[in-house]
Amino acid sequence: MMFEGAGEAWLGIDLGTQSVRALLVTADGTVLGAGAAPLAGHRDGVRHEQDPGEWWEAVCRASRAALAGREPPGARIAGLAVCGTSGTVLLTDPQGQPLTPGLMYDDGRAVAEAARVGMQTSWALPKALWLREAYGRGRVTHQPDVVTARLTGGVVPTDSSHALKTGYDPEAEAWPPPLAELDAVLPDVVRPGTRLGEVCRTAAEATGIPAGTPVIAGMTDGCAAQIASGALRFGAWNSVLGTTLVLKGASAKPVRDDAGVVYNHRAPDGSWLPGGASSVGAGALPTGVDPASMDLRAAAFEPSGALTYPLTSPGERFPFLAPDATAFTLGTPSCEADRWAAVLQGVAFTERLCLDYLHHLGAGIDGPLTFTGGAARSAYWNQLRADVLGRPARVPEQIEPALGMAVLAAHGTTGLPLAEAAENMVRIRMVVEPRPARTALFTDPYARLVTELESRGWLPTPVAAHARTRLNLDTDAP
Structure with missing residues (x-):
C-alpha cells in the first residue's frame, strides 16, 4: 500500500563517525537532495572523543546542502529523524547543553565500569558511569539527543534504541532498578517513531529546515541501516559491512541469548530487531592501495592460500564474546592480492558464522538477506559473500543510514507501518545470486576457521558443532 505524499519529502540525518549525512527522500524513494559535512575527533590510545558542538555545526551544514539542492525546490519537508552511533554518550546540563566531550562507541576507558555492570566497553552505560566519576555531574545524554534538543529548542526524551546500551529494558519499557544510582540523571524514553516536537525558529535559521517541521524519535545507526535495507519482515536480515560487520534482523519475539552476544532493539510497532556487531570488517584491509584494482586481482585466489580472521581491533563481540581475541592469519599469502583475498574471505566466513550462530x-x-554498508559498493565482495553464504543477497540503491531515518520520519508522520513505508521508499538495485561451485570451494576453509576459533577457546564447542552440522545443509535452510 502506498501512502499519500505528493509534493512531500522526509529528511534523514545520520551522525556518523567521520561525517554527518543528510538525505531528503520522497514517498517513492526518490532522493531530492543530499548533503554531508565532515566530523573531526580526538583519538589517543583507547581514548576516542568528539566535540558535541561539532555535531550540531555539521548537521547545520549537511541539512542546508541537502535542502539547497533539492529538486523540485518546492517539495514540503513533512518530517525528520536523526540516528547516531550506538554507544556514544555524554553528560549535559538540565537545558541539554553539553558538559563533557562525547565518548564515542569505541572509547575504551570504561574497563572497570564495564566489568562492574557486566557489559562490553563499547556500550554506553559503562561510559556514562565513567563520565559521572570523571566529571561528577550532568544528565546522561545520547548523541542524537544533543541534535534533537537543538532542533526543538528544549530537552526531549531519548529513544529506546539508543537507550538500549545504557541499560534500558525494552521489554519492560523502563529503566531497571539496578540503575537507581543514575535514576536522577537518566533521560525519559520513548519508542522510535514518536513525535518529539517541531523545529524551532532558531534551529530553522541555522539549518534551513522550515520551522514547524515535525521531529521524530530516531534509532541507532545500525537500526537505521536496517530500515534503509528494507529488511523489516520477520525472518529478514540486513548485513551492514563497513569498518566492522553488523547483522540486524526482524522477529516477532526477542532472540534469547544467555551469552549476551545478540541483543534486541524494540521496533516502533513493538516487534523486535535482534542483532549483533562483530569486530571484523573492511577496517582490516590494507590502506594505500586501490580497492577496485585489488578486487580484480583477488578473484584469482579463491580460496586464498591463507586463512585470516580479520579483526579490526582486539576483542570480538559477535558471533562469540572473547575480549582477548586477536586477529590472526594461518599460512602465508603468496602476494598482496592473495592477502587482500584472505581478508575479504575471512570477513565472509565470519558473516556465515554469525548466521549459523543466530540459527x-x-x-x-x-x-531475504540484504547487503548494506560501504563495502556493498564492491561488486566483487558482494558476489564473494553470496558465494560463501550460499544464498542470494539484495543490494539497495541507497545504502545509507540517513535513508532509514527518512523512512522512519515518514512512518512517524503518516502512521503507515514501518515495513510498508520502507518497501515504498527503499529501491533494490540488484540481487546477487550465489554460484554453487564457488560455495563448495569455500566449505573447507570455513570449516577450518570454525575449528581454529574453537581450539583457541573463543568459539564455544556447541556453536562450532552446530556450524559444522550446517555444512551438510543448504546454508539458507531454516
Whole structure:
C-alpha cells in the first residue's frame, strides 16, 4: 500500500563517525537532495572523543546542502529523524547543553565500569558511569539527543534504541532498578517513531529546515541501516559491512541469548530487531592501495592460500564474546592480492558464522538477506559473500543510514507501518545470486576457521558443532 505524499519529502540525518549525512527522500524513494559535512575527533590510545558542538555545526551544514539542492525546490519537508552511533554518550546540563566531550562507541576507558555492570566497553552505560566519576555531574545524554534538543529548542526524551546500551529494558519499557544510582540523571524514553516536537525558529535559521517541521524519535545507526535495507519482515536480515560487520534482523519475539552476544532493539510497532556487531570488517584491509584494482586481482585466489580472521581491533563481540581475541592469519599469502583475498574471505566466513550462530539460538534466518554498508559498493565482495553464504543477497540503491531515518520520519508522520513505508521508499538495485561451485570451494576453509576459533577457546564447542552440522545443509535452510 502506498501512502499519500505528493509534493512531500522526509529528511534523514545520520551522525556518523567521520561525517554527518543528510538525505531528503520522497514517498517513492526518490532522493531530492543530499548533503554531508565532515566530523573531526580526538583519538589517543583507547581514548576516542568528539566535540558535541561539532555535531550540531555539521548537521547545520549537511541539512542546508541537502535542502539547497533539492529538486523540485518546492517539495514540503513533512518530517525528520536523526540516528547516531550506538554507544556514544555524554553528560549535559538540565537545558541539554553539553558538559563533557562525547565518548564515542569505541572509547575504551570504561574497563572497570564495564566489568562492574557486566557489559562490553563499547556500550554506553559503562561510559556514562565513567563520565559521572570523571566529571561528577550532568544528565546522561545520547548523541542524537544533543541534535534533537537543538532542533526543538528544549530537552526531549531519548529513544529506546539508543537507550538500549545504557541499560534500558525494552521489554519492560523502563529503566531497571539496578540503575537507581543514575535514576536522577537518566533521560525519559520513548519508542522510535514518536513525535518529539517541531523545529524551532532558531534551529530553522541555522539549518534551513522550515520551522514547524515535525521531529521524530530516531534509532541507532545500525537500526537505521536496517530500515534503509528494507529488511523489516520477520525472518529478514540486513548485513551492514563497513569498518566492522553488523547483522540486524526482524522477529516477532526477542532472540534469547544467555551469552549476551545478540541483543534486541524494540521496533516502533513493538516487534523486535535482534542483532549483533562483530569486530571484523573492511577496517582490516590494507590502506594505500586501490580497492577496485585489488578486487580484480583477488578473484584469482579463491580460496586464498591463507586463512585470516580479520579483526579490526582486539576483542570480538559477535558471533562469540572473547575480549582477548586477536586477529590472526594461518599460512602465508603468496602476494598482496592473495592477502587482500584472505581478508575479504575471512570477513565472509565470519558473516556465515554469525548466521549459523543466530540459527543456533533459534532465530528465523530464512527471509531475504540484504547487503548494506560501504563495502556493498564492491561488486566483487558482494558476489564473494553470496558465494560463501550460499544464498542470494539484495543490494539497495541507497545504502545509507540517513535513508532509514527518512523512512522512519515518514512512518512517524503518516502512521503507515514501518515495513510498508520502507518497501515504498527503499529501491533494490540488484540481487546477487550465489554460484554453487564457488560455495563448495569455500566449505573447507570455513570449516577450518570454525575449528581454529574453537581450539583457541573463543568459539564455544556447541556453536562450532552446530556450524559444522550446517555444512551438510543448504546454508539458507531454516
